[in-house]
Amino acid sequence: MENLAHTLQQRREKLAQLIDFPVILWSGGASPRNFPANRYPFRASSHFLYFAGLQLENAAIRLHQGKLELFINPPKEGSNLWHGDTPQPRELAETIGADAVYTMNELILHSSEAATIPVQDAKTYQKQMLVLDRAIAPAHQPMGIDLELTKAIIALRLCHDPTALMELREAAHATVKAHQAGRRAIAAAKTEAEVRAAMEAVLISEQMTCAYTSIVTVHGEVLHNDHYHHPLQPGDLILMDVGAETTTGWAGDVTRTWAVSGTFSPTQQAIYDVVLAAHDVCIEAIAPGVEYQSIHLLAAQIIAQGLVDLEILRGNPEDLVAQDAHALFFPHGIGHLLGLDVHDMEDLGDLAGYAPGRKRSDRFGLKFLRLHRPLETGMVVTIEPGFYQVPAILNHPTTREKYQHLVNWDRLEQFADVRGIRIEDDVLVTATGKEVLTADLETQ
Amino acid sequence: MENLAHTLQQRREKLAQLIDFPVILWSGGASPRNFPANRYPFRASSHFLYFAGLQLENAAIRLHQGKLELFINPPKEGSNLWHGDTPQPRELAETIGADAVYTMNELILHSSEAATIPVQDAKTYQKQMLVLDRAIAPAHQPMGIDLELTKAIIALRLCHDPTALMELREAAHATVKAHQAGRRAIAAAKTEAEVRAAMEAVLISEQMTCAYTSIVTVHGEVLHNDHYHHPLQPGDLILMDVGAETTTGWAGDVTRTWAVSGTFSPTQQAIYDVVLAAHDVCIEAIAPGVEYQSIHLLAAQIIAQGLVDLEILRGNPEDLVAQDAHALFFPHGIGHLLGLDVHDMEDLGDLAGYAPGRKRSDRFGLKFLRLHRPLETGMVVTIEPGFYQVPAILNHPTTREKYQHLVNWDRLEQFADVRGIRIEDDVLVTATGKEVLTADLETQ
Numbered sequence: 077m078e079n080l081a082h083t084l085q086q087r088r089e090k091l092a093q094l095i096d097f098p099v100i101l102w103s104g105g106a107s108p109r110n111f112p113a114n115r116y117p118f119r120a121s122s123h124f125l126y127f128a129g130l131q132l133e134n135a136a137i138r139l140h141q142g143k144l145e146l147f148i149n150p151p152k153e154g155s156n157l158w159h160g161d162t163p164q165p166r167e168l169a170e171t172i173g174a175d176a177v178y179t180m181n182e183l184i185l186h187s188s189e190a191a192t193i194p195v196q197d198a199k200t201y202q203k204q205m206l207v208l209d210r211a212i213a214p215a216h217q218p219m220g221i222d223l224e225l226t227k228a229i230i231a232l233r234l235c236h237d238p239t240a241l242m243e244l245r246e247a248a249h250a251t252v253k254a255h256q257a258g259r260r261a262i263a264a265a266k267t268e269a270e271v272r273a274a275m276e277a278v279l280i281s282e283q284m285t286c287a288y289t290s291i292v293t294v295h296g297e298v299l300h301n302d303h304y305h306h307p308l309q310p311g312d313l314i315l316m317d318v319g320a321e322t323t324t325g326w327a328g329d330v331t332r333t334w335a336v337s338g339t340f341s342p343t344q345q346a347i348y349d350v351v352l353a354a355h356d357v358c359i360e361a362i363a364p365g366v367e368y369q370s371i372h373l374l375a376a377q378i379i380a381q382g383l384v385d386l387e388i389l390r391g392n393p394e395d396l397v398a399q400d401a402h403a404l405f406f407p408h409g410i411g412h413l414l415g416l417d418v419h420d421m422e423d424l425g426d427l428a429g430y431a432p433g434r435k436r437s438d439r440f441g442l443k444f445l446r447l448h449r450p451l452e453t454g455m456v457v458t459i460e461p462g463f464y465q466v467p468a469i470l471n472h473p474t475t476r477e478k479y480q481h482l483v484n485w486d487r488l489e490q491f492a493d494v495r496g497i498r499i500e501d502d503v504l505v506t507a508t509g510k511e512v513l514t515a516d517l518e519t520q
Numbered sequence: 521m522e523n524l525a526h527t528l529q530q531r532r533e534k535l536a537q538l539i540d541f542p543v544i545l546w547s548g549g550a551s552p553r554n555f556p557a558n559r560y561p562f563r564a565s566s567h568f569l570y571f572a573g574l575q576l577e578n579a580a581i582r583l584h585q586g587k588l589e590l591f592i593n594p595p596k597e598g599s600n601l602w603h604g605d606t607p608q609p610r611e612l613a614e615t616i617g618a619d620a621v622y623t624m625n626e627l628i629l630h631s632s633e634a635a636t637i638p639v640q641d642a643k644t645y646q647k648q649m650l651v652l653d654r655a656i657a658p659a660h661q662p663m664g665i666d667l668e669l670t671k672a673i674i675a676l677r678l679c680h681d682p683t684a685l686m687e688l689r690e691a692a693h694a695t696v697k698a699h700q701a702g703r704r705a706i707a708a709a710k711t712e713a714e715v716r717a718a719m720e721a722v723l724i725s726e727q728m729t730c731a732y733t734s735i736v737t738v739h740g741e742v743l744h745n746d747h748y749h750h751p752l753q754p755g756d757l758i759l760m761d762v763g764a765e766t767t768t769g770w771a772g773d774v775t776r777t778w779a780v781s782g783t784f785s786p787t788q789q790a791i792y793d794v795v796l797a798a799h800d801v802c803i804e805a806i807a808p809g810v811e812y813q814s815i816h817l818l819a820a821q822i823i824a825q826g827l828v829d830l831e832i833l834r835g836n837p838e839d840l841v842a843q844d845a846h847a848l849f850f851p852h853g854i855g856h857l858l859g860l861d862v863h864d865m866e867d868l869g870d871l872a873g874y875a876p877g878r879k880r881s882d883r884f885g886l887k888f889l890r891l892h893r894p895l896e897t898g899m900v901v902t903i904e905p906g907f908y909q910v911p912a913i914l915n916h917p918t919t920r921e922k923y924q925h926l927v928n929w930d931r932l933e934q935f936a937d938v939r940g941i942r943i944e945d946d947v948l949v950t951a952t953g954k955e956v957l958t959a960d961l962e963t964q
Contacts, residue, residue: 107560110769110867111861111865116560156742158743159745160741196551198641273721273722277718281711281716289559299601302603304727417554
């Protein structure tokens with residue numbers, strides 16, 4: 077753990093180079109499920125985790141000029157009957173290299189002029205305002221020193237240090253294992269739920285959690301499908317979007333789409349090859365300095381070209397992309413930042429994902445893009461092109477009319493057995509180009 | 521689903537026989553995890569589920585004189601891209617047999633003089649107060665009509681109707697399957713986490729969730745152990761406390777303790793037999809009219825007798841129980857109510873668990889008892905005796921002195937390989953006695 081203390085020291089020293097006011101970050105509290113003692117698994121705020129390294133509940137840290145102070149209460153009298161011996165505050169302080177340790181009650185005595193970022197649970201958010209004795213704007217619209225702090229943390233968290241990369245590799249490794257188990261489980265599985273079970277069992281075995289709600293479905297056209305009751309039928313595709321999260325909060329995020337029967341139909345294979353080509357070319361294009369949006373548009377271009385070749389779209393791929401025709405079938409972004417959050421720093425709205433001065437486009441083909449920055453060495457991003465037949469899009473009267481002549485609707489009907497395909501990997505931007513963290517997982 | 525509507529109608533008609541004022545119950549909202557779009561799996565409030573039957577998010581129901589009104593917003597424009605086609609309010613209303621359906625904004629127009637029970641998530645709790653335009657005391661200390669409502673709901677939920685029993689049987693069935701898989705997994709597992717994975721995979725496969733945080737540990741002496749990293753070693757016992765929850769929220773709760781090697785040591789077998797005897801005798805004692813506390817004391821008596829026979833305790837079992845000597849090794853209650861919550865209605869503090877006028881005892885051997893009522897036909901309770909060597913209890917100077925002569929400490933040392941054993945089943949009180957819902961799971 078000496079390594080952890082060293083890493084945390086480097087992180088707060090970098091922070092001190094960017095801002096000179098004190099910072100207090102809260103970890104948050106566990107959310108109750110159906111009664112107070114029956115709680116969801118606790119997950120500390122990512123900003124806290126970045127500088128504190130441990131999932132400490134109801135704790136706070138104060139960072140100032142490279143110093144770290146930990147605020148946490150000792151275990152309650154009698155808690156060892158229920159929870160065993162838990163580390164004392166002094167031991168925790170030593171593990172993370174804190175310069176001092178106090179109880180949470182003492183936090184108010186050290187709260188003067190401090191900046192913060194709101195946590196997710198409403199109770200702790202109230203406490204943050206009480207302790208700082210002021211309003212705190214929502215995390216996606218920070219004001220004053222909170223905005224300065226937010227920008228500084230984004231600058232740090234955008235590009236990962238070696239400890240973060242070690243964690244991300246661990247998450248990627250477990251995610252790959254889960255996907256391998258999922259693919260193996262398909263043949264014997266009767267429902268989506270059984271494949272999901274095989275995948276999540278790997279994560280539980282590895283003492284990890286899911287970085288997000290797993291998507292394991294034969295209805296890949298529902299982008300955030302969280303139902304698992306459908307039976308698996310021989311002609312179906314099964315889309316599996318499952319990612320591991322390490323004990324200290326770092327995420328993996330991978331999607332694979334396989335044929336339930338083990339063999340794609342000719343139409344499924346044809347579309348799969350288009351998506352895979354987009355996947356491969358986009359990853360190949362990753363390098364420092366490259367605009368992520370250009371990678372998104374590259375995917376759009378390849379998908380449009382592929383669909384023209386398959387006679388589903390009509391026209392010139394560039395013109396089709398300019399008219400957002402690709403987005404009829406690829407209605408989301410090519411990917412996003414990956415780090416302590418699966419959509420890293422999305423609690424900050426687009427402040428992390430979009431470079432200063434940039435705003436979301438209104439264009440159908442761009443508005444769901446979560447990342448619009450030039451890539452930098454040390455960033456980890458996902459690349460996740462897809463093809464979907466979403467009834468809500470394809471049957472929408474306005475869409476239907478607008479794209480009446482660009483889509484060969486009769487030809488499209490021949491591809492009815494392709495409801496949704498996505499292929500997603502996690503990619504580190506390196507000085508010389510890129511490294512696919514999830515490269516051990518096959519795409520064919 | 522006609523059956524559901526019929527059941528819900530019967531439940532609210534029974535409620536209308538007990539109270540004549542209107543009632544509004546909120547379902548609550550999903551809690552965000554590390555950013556707003558990454559949420560914990562939604563779980564509706566149990567009181568809402570009892571009368572609404574479905575896990576509807578950000579919804580409310582109004583019950584008055586046997587009528588049911590549903591308040592829920594239609595799916596947002598564009599949400600079908602991410603979530604597919606979700607049922608419209610009118611369809612939901614039909615499924616649950618609602619007499620009318622409104623949007624959530626309209627709730628305030630129907631909120632006059634209504635009683636409620638606070639939900640678990642802080643944001644919805646705030647909304648409850650805004651809509652009712654008054655303070656709402658915490659669920660465990662309700663006031664005025666909220667207290668009247670609480671008492672009426674307790675009267676209903678204490679004894680289960682046929683639909684509830686069907687759900688509880690389903691939860692019990694999946695829980696048994698998970699435990700069977702867990703036991704099979706022990707031989708090949710290297711860590712606690714691998715056994716947990718095998719058990720929870722069954723629940724995921726069955727499209728269920730965990731009714732509570734699983735305990736799967738070689739350190740059974742930590743009562744609510746939520747770590748899974750310990751290696752399994754041949755001489756260890758592994759304690760597995762895992763329960764299923766059905767999609768509509770009904771819980772199972774079972775514990776088994778097995779030898780990692782497959783064979784108990786003589787000392788482990790001796791203690792296991794004591795706990796199993798307590799388990800069997802307590803279940804045998806269950807019948808309508810029997811005081812649950814007398815069953816707890818029966819377990820205490822049998823454990824004390826067993827430990828006297830093993831020469832760990834000295835004296836007469838009755839005297840030992842009167843002095844709480846059993847609680848040195850059995851420091852929790854014999855069980856609790858089971859229903860929509862694993863500790864059913866524990867959000868109401870002891871209002872459900874303790875008969876009117878009864879309060880928690882201060883006695884070491886009674887204070888953790890969660891249920892202190894005469895049993896009634898239709899109740900489901902757990903029976904879960906245990907034996908633990910908790911260092912925090914056994915090494916506590918005061919305890920050590922008080923029980924100096926009642927414990928044969930040298931003899932106890934010979935049982936060092938028994939850190940924690942618990943055997944738990946779910947039992948329905950029937951008119952003629954009892955039925956063990958989890959009887960398919962072996963205890964030997």
